[in-house]
Every structure is written in structure tokens, then in C-alpha cells.
Amino acid sequence: MFLAFDVDSLKYDAAGLIPAVVQDVRTNAVVMVAYMNKEAVKRTLESGETWFWSRSRQQFWHKGETSGNVQKIKEIFYDCDRDTLLVRVEQKGAACHEGYFSCFHYRILPDGGVQVVGERKFDPAKVYGKNGI
Secondary structure (H helix, E strand, C coil): CCCCCCHHHCCCCCCCCEEEEEEECCCCCEEEEEEECHHHHHHHHHHCECEEEECCCCEEEECCCCCCCCEEEEEEEECCCCCCEEEEEEECCCCCCCCCCCCCCEEECCCCCEEECCCCCCCHHHHHCCCCC
């Protein structure tokens, strides 16, 4: 079954944002969660790479613009409530600004400790500057 898609049919929150869960198509790992507004969704669809709205900086950002670790769109899904996106990508390099493949690299252990999972793919200080952000 094929339906027509309209970016306005998605349900954005009061700030005009929709969460986007980003998953690597090869490993099925969730590599990050970010937010899109209507324009970011449009830019993503038009460019074939992910665009998001930065809530902290109040501006658009093209994933990989600084680091070179772009995300090539393979599939985009929305849920039955139309209020969350699942964006399946081919992740180049690392998704995390801390240099890891996935932003989800901190594992909480039963004893309350935390284990860092995975290896750093790049040094954030070298890519983003002094403090790595």
C-alpha cells in the first residue's frame, strides 16, 4: 500500500519539533536521538542526509558538517501516532560528538557503575576544538 506523504501530517510538539531516532542500517544500533522541525525534515528528504534543529543553539545542523561523519538516508519511518521518526542511515565514522560510533556508549551496570562500551573513532578536541564540543 502506498500513501502520499505530507510533512505537515506529522505531529510536532509545542516547540514545533519531532524526535528522530537514528539507527545504523548495517548494525541496527541506535546511534543517536535528535530533533527535527518541518524544515529539517524537508532538508533531510531533499538532501538525502540528516538535518536537525539544535535546541541549545537554536539553529539547523547538518550531521557531519564539521566532523565529516555524515548520515546517508536509507529509510525513514514514522510511528502510528505520527509523533516520532525512525531514520535508518548509513553512518559514516562516528555519530557521537564524543567520538564514539553511537551516542549510547554508556552502559549502566547492576551495581550502579557505568561501563564505556566501544572504542573512540576520533578525538573530539581535534575535530571540534578545545573542549570537544
